[in-house]
Amino acid sequence: MATDSWALAVDKQEATTDSFGSLVIRSLPRGGGDAAPNKAKKGTTKQVENGTNVEGEEKEDKAAQSLLNKMIHTSLVNTTNQVEVLQRDPNSPLYSVKTFEELRLKDKLLKGVYDMGFNRPSKIQENALPMMLAEPVYYPSGSRPQNLIAQSQSGTGKTAAFVLAMLSHVDPTNKWAQCLCIAPTYELALQTGKVIEQMGKFYPEVKLAYAIRGNKLDRGAKLQEQIVIGTPGTVLDWCSKLKIINPKKISVFVLDEADVMIATQGHQDQSIRIQRMLPKECQMLLFSATFEDSVWKFAERVVPDPNIIKLKREEETLDTIKQYYVLCSDKEEKFTALCNIYGAITIAQAMIFCHTRRTAGWLAAELTKEGHVVALLSGEMTVEQRATIIERFREGKEKVLVTTNVCSRGIDVEQVSVVINFDLPMDKDGNADNETYLHRIGRTGRFGKRGLAVNMIDSKHSMNILNQIEEHFNKKINKLDTDDLDEIEKISN
Numbered sequence: 238m239a240t241d242s243w244a245l246a247v248d249k250q251e252a253t254t255d256s257f258g259s260l261v262i263r264s265l266p267r268g269g270g271d272a273a274p275n276k277a278k279k280g281t282t283k284q285v286e287n288g289t290n291v292e293g294e295e296k297e298d299k300a301a302q303s304l305l306n307k308m309i310h311t312s313l314v315n316t317t318n319q320v321e322v323l324q325r326d327p328n329s330p331l332y333s334v335k336t337f338e339e340l341r342l343k344d345k346l347l348k349g350v351y352d353m354g355f356n357r358p359s360k361i362q363e364n365a366l367p368m369m370l371a372e373p374v375y376y377p378s379g380s381r382p383q384n385l386i387a388q389s390q391s392g393t394g395k396t397a398a399f400v401l402a403m404l405s406h407v408d409p410t411n412k413w414a415q416c417l418c419i420a421p422t423y424e425l426a427l428q429t430g431k432v433i434e435q436m437g438k439f440y441p442e443v444k445l446a447y448a449i450r451g452n453k454l455d456r457g458a459k460l461q462e463q464i465v466i467g468t469p470g471t472v473l474d475w476c477s478k479l480k481i482i483n484p485k486k487i488s489v490f491v492l493d494e495a496d497v498m499i500a501t502q503g504h505q506d507q508s509i510r511i512q513r514m515l516p517k518e519c520q521m522l523l524f525s526a527t528f529e530d531s532v533w534k535f536a537e538r539v540v541p542d543p544n545i546i547k548l549k550r551e552e553e554t555l556d557t558i559k560q561y562y563v564l565c566s567d568k569e570e571k572f573t574a575l576c577n578i579y580g581a582i583t584i585a586q587a588m589i590f591c592h593t594r595r596t597a598g599w600l601a602a603e604l605t606k607e608g609h610v611v612a613l614l615s616g617e618m619t620v621e622q623r624a625t626i627i628e629r630f631r632e633g634k635e636k637v638l639v640t641t642n643v644c645s646r647g648i649d650v651e652q653v654s655v656v657i658n659f660d661l662p663m664d665k666d667g668n669a670d671n672e673t674y675l676h677r678i679g680r681t682g683r684f685g686k687r688g689l690a691v692n693m694i695d696s697k698h699s700m701n702i703l704n705q706i707e708e709h710f711n712k713k714i715n716k717l718d719t720d721d722l723d724e725i726e727k728i729s730n
């Protein structure tokens with residue numbers, strides 16, 4: 238896999254509100270077409286809906302469950318073994334009865350997958366990949382692809398799933414753009430690009446282009462790269478004004494963080510304009526960890542005949558992330574509580590979310606005075622600065638990242654063991670922003686790792702927001718006394 242990297246810029250990320258759902262894996266009844274993928278769909282639907290297990294594995298799963306419980310109480314930092322155990326627990330979003338071989342991937346891709354250290358697919362990968370890889374379904378009016386709208390918890394392998402699907406669909410002998418993936422921010426586009434590069438490492442014929450502001454190409458310059466990842470504004474320019482991509486030749490269209498793309502007016506307009514230029518046979522894939530009610534409806538309207546993978550509300554939060562709140566009277570006390578937490582437990586890396594740039598700046602300075610190596614990331618920075626900060630954090634050069642909402646979505650840093658909501662996420666009306674909460678805490682607990690999320694409460698209003706979050710996810714968030722070091726130590730055991 239080769240890349241053309243250019244210098245870049247970004248589109249803004251916005252948070253959305255509210256979500257709902259019950260777990261459904263809905264495959265539309267199809268006339269004719271490929272029987273194999275439909276078979277696969279049926280099997281997986283039953284397994285997920287009934288929560289039943291594959292015959293003969295029940296005992297093994299019970300043992301796995303008890304082992305899992307033990308592990309949950311032993312260490313904050315996870316091991317590969319634990320991932321394997323979770324992949325055998327039918328209640329885990331990482332559960333899978335399949336292997337990557339069964340997904341009949343090209344050898345070059347299978348090699349790439351194993352090279353990334355993936356042993357088995359996760360639940361979303363197991364369910365979504367057969368649909369995404371299936372042949373188009375034949376209708377008398379013409380063949381139609383298997384479109385998909387999919388929800389799965391943060392860090393459960395959605396990106397890896399659609400990247401694999403794109404790489405599988407590409408015809409490397411054709412030197413034009415065939416797969417188009419749009420992400421809401423520059424950082425996410427870059428990160429997804431890296432996953433494409435990594436997974437396609439043994440498939441060098443397939444090339445990738447970044448459609449991000451700052452990548453200057455001349456009008457009419459024909460793109461040779463088969464996969465394009467970018468932000469909506471630039472992708473739209475490349476498809477329409479600049480005619481760099483011929484949208485009629487796109488066969489796979491992916492919207493990552495689909496809910497924010499749909500709920501943010503500017504992104505929605507641009508995404509829809511792009512979508513309208515695509516041919517009827519183009520496969521549409523929409524992914525996110527959260528979908529607000531109205532966004533689901535909108536998505537179902539714009540995506541023809543979608544297959545749907547949806548979570549029940551109570552499944553949206555990951556059990557591997559422990560959630561607490563701490564009562565304080567003001568920001569100074571919140572800072573003391575934070576220092577106490579740091580004093581009591583070993584934190585690999587932490588992300589701390591603040592409501593304003595001002596608080597984030599103040600907190601970063603205070604933490605630095607205390608001797609922490611801190612990075613500060615906020616929206617007013619240039620995209621290049623932001624990318625550099627995230628890269629340094631990912632490499633572990635800084636152990637603490639203080640940020641506003643810029644980073645709440647999608648950023649994948651394996652070592653984040655603690656997320657602190659120094660300020661709770663709220664929408665512009667001062668109500669709980671449940672989606673942002675879920676995305677923020679999802680920066681820890683990546684792919685089966687254990688994580689800790691601590692919410693700082695300093696007013697009736699913030700307590701109220703916490704209660705709304707508890708109610709929304711139907712999950713109790715326990716109080717933590719940060720003056721009691723023994724108690725803090727306990728939560729990491």
Ligand SMILES: Nc1ncnc2c1ncn2[C@@H]1O[C@H](COP(=O)(O)OP(=O)(O)OP(=O)(O)O)[C@@H](O)[C@H]1O
Pocket residue numbers: 353354355356357358359362389390391392393394395396397398525526646647648649651679683684
């Ligand atoms: N099958 C797998 N086996 C092991 N690790 C995996 C597997 N699939 C993905 N991962 C790893 O798990 C982490 C999370 O995966 P990914 O970023 O695809 O999740 P996501 O659902 O897209 O997350 P988010 O909701 O935050 O965007 C990544 O570090 C990825 O490399």
